[in-house]
Amino acid sequence: MATYDVHVIIENKPGISDPEGETILNDLVLKGTHSTVSKIKTAKMLKFTIKEKDKKTAQNKICEICDELRIYNPMVSKVSISVIEN
Amino acid sequence: MKIGVVVFPGSNCDRDMYHVLTDVFHLDAQYYWHEKGLPKNIDAVILPGGFSYGDRLRAGVIAAHSPIIKDVRKLAERGIPILGVCNGFQILVEAGLLPGVLLKNTSLNFMCEWTELVVENNQTPFTNQFKIGQKIPIPIANGEGRYYVDESTLEKLKKNNQIVFRYAKTVNGSSYNIAGVCNEDYNVVGMMPHPERAAESQINPVDNKPSSLIFKSLLNTIGVKN
Numbered sequence: 602m603a604t605y606d607v608h609v610i611i612e613n614k615p616g617i618s619d620p621e622g623e624t625i626l627n628d629l630v631l632k633g634t635h636s637t638v639s640k641i642k643t644a645k646m647l648k649f650t651i652k653e654k655d656k657k658t659a660q661n662k663i664c665e666i667c668d669e670l671r672i673y674n675p676m677v678s679k680v681s682i683s684v685i686e687n
Numbered sequence: 688m689k690i691g692v693v694v695f696p697g698s699n700c701d702r703d704m705y706h707v708l709t710d711v712f713h714l715d716a717q718y719y720w721h722e723k724g725l726p727k728n729i730d731a732v733i734l735p736g737g738f739s740y741g742d743r744l745r746a747g748v749i750a751a752h753s754p755i756i757k758d759v760r761k762l763a764e765r766g767i768p769i770l771g772v773c774n775g776f777q778i779l780v781e782a783g784l785l786p787g788v789l790l791k792n793t794s795l796n797f798m799c800e801w802t803e804l805v806v807e808n809n810q811t812p813f814t815n816q817f818k819i820g821q822k823i824p825i826p827i828a829n830g831e832g833r834y835y836v837d838e839s840t841l842e843k844l845k846k847n848n849q850i851v852f853r854y855a856k857t858v859n860g861s862s863y864n865i866a867g868v869c870n871e872d873y874n875v876v877g878m879m880p881h882p883e884r885a886a887e888s889q890i891n892p893v894d895n896k897p898s899s900l901i902f903k904s905l906l907n908t909i910g911v912k913n
Contacts, residue, residue: 617835618860620793671748671781676788677835 602652605659606685611673612644619643647672660684688911690716691725691732693759693775695750700736700772703883708733711887712902714911721753730909731768731812732759734775736828736881746789746831747777756782768812768908769875773829776867776877785868785877786844787836789829793860797830801893803855804866804880808848811873812908816900822855823900824893825880832879834861834868847871852878 613619619642626641649666653659663682667673673680690708694701701718708716719725725732739750750756756778763769763784771779779785792798804823806814836844841862844850852867867878885891885898 617790618793620791620795624795670752672744674745674748674781674788676837677790 602654604650604652604687605656606687607649607651607659607663608683608685609647609649609663609667609672610644610681611647611678612642612681614677614679617677656684656686688715688730688909689726689728690714690905691719691729692716693721693725693732693734693755694718695721695737695739695753695774695778697739697741698735698737698774700774700881700883703881704733704735704772707883707886707902711899712906714906719755721750721755723755725755725758725762729762729767731770731905732762734759734769734771734778735883736773736775739774739778742831745781747774747779747781750774750778751781751783760784763870763875766872766874768905770813770905771875771877772881772883773827773832773879776879777831779875779877784875785870786840786849787834787862787865787868789831789879790833790835791831792829792833797828798832798859799826799828801826802858802866802880804852805855806851807853808851808869808873810848811851811869811876811904813876813901813904814851815907816904817897821897821900823852823880823882823885823897824891825882825885825898827858827880828884829859829879832861833859834865834879836862836865844868849873851876852880 622641622643708714806817806821809817854864869876882898882901888895
């Protein structure tokens with residue numbers, strides 16, 4: 602068994618408004634001198650630490666947890682999961 | 688006749704709801720802690736407002752996994768009237784007992800103000816004493832109250848008459864200005880505004896009678912004369 606850090610990022614699906622991201626873009630970044638930035642999206646990140654036999658099993662287990670416990674709401678959110686080996 | 692008021696860690700409108708049920712409408716109400724079960728012979732269940740589990744992860748999602756929700760689900764399937772107010776609505780949505788989802792208000796602010804609702808469906812256990820189009824002056828108090836459904840689900844809700852309340856004007860960016868919905872059988876209703884804070888003349892600056900009709904509808908449904 603090895604210990605893995607698994608990063609879970611939950612963000613709104615395209616088409617679901619993200620007023621916080623829009624405010625950061627329009628009222629902070631674009632009001633400065635950073636005119637090359639075109640989009641900012643906010644997201645929530647959860648960092649799991651899990652013991653599993655391999656990287657793939659760790660990723661699958663976290664996927665299962667996210668779906669089963671509705672860690673993200675599939676109607677409005679998408680999730681991306683990445684495994685980092687310690 | 689017994690009405691269950693479900694209490695989660697972080698519920699804070701449970702006492703207001705209990706007070707209105709017992710002191711104002713003389714109903715037999717009882718608190719049920721979320722780790723315990725609900726009796727099979729209960730007549731109605733109300734999930735009150737608050738901040739269950741501090742709104743952590745997402746408003747209502749952790750409470751939706753509480754043991755008591757299994758019983759709420761069974762009672763809902765049997766047609767028992769279930770009402771979720773504010774956080775109670777968020778919990779019912781996260782439990783999959785009602786369609787849609789409640790997102791952060793477009794303003795990103797916690798909104799605490801008086802609004803006006805319009806009754807769209809008067810066939811539920813909580814709206815059968817209203818006329819269609821009747822207005823309800825009522826307060827909202829929420830940060831995640833923006834009801835969202837995709838276009839196809841919205842059309843389905845309209846077709847099935849599952850939209851129970853709409854805001855009279857745009858308040859928080861909700862799809863189709865929806866403030867409350869019901870399930871396909873009409874017995875499970877969720878609403879963001881707080882009828883328990885509007886049913887008495889002492890605390891309603893406009894008119895307490897419309898909010899009273901939500902409770903009188905329930906009395907009518909479960910066969911109690913007030």
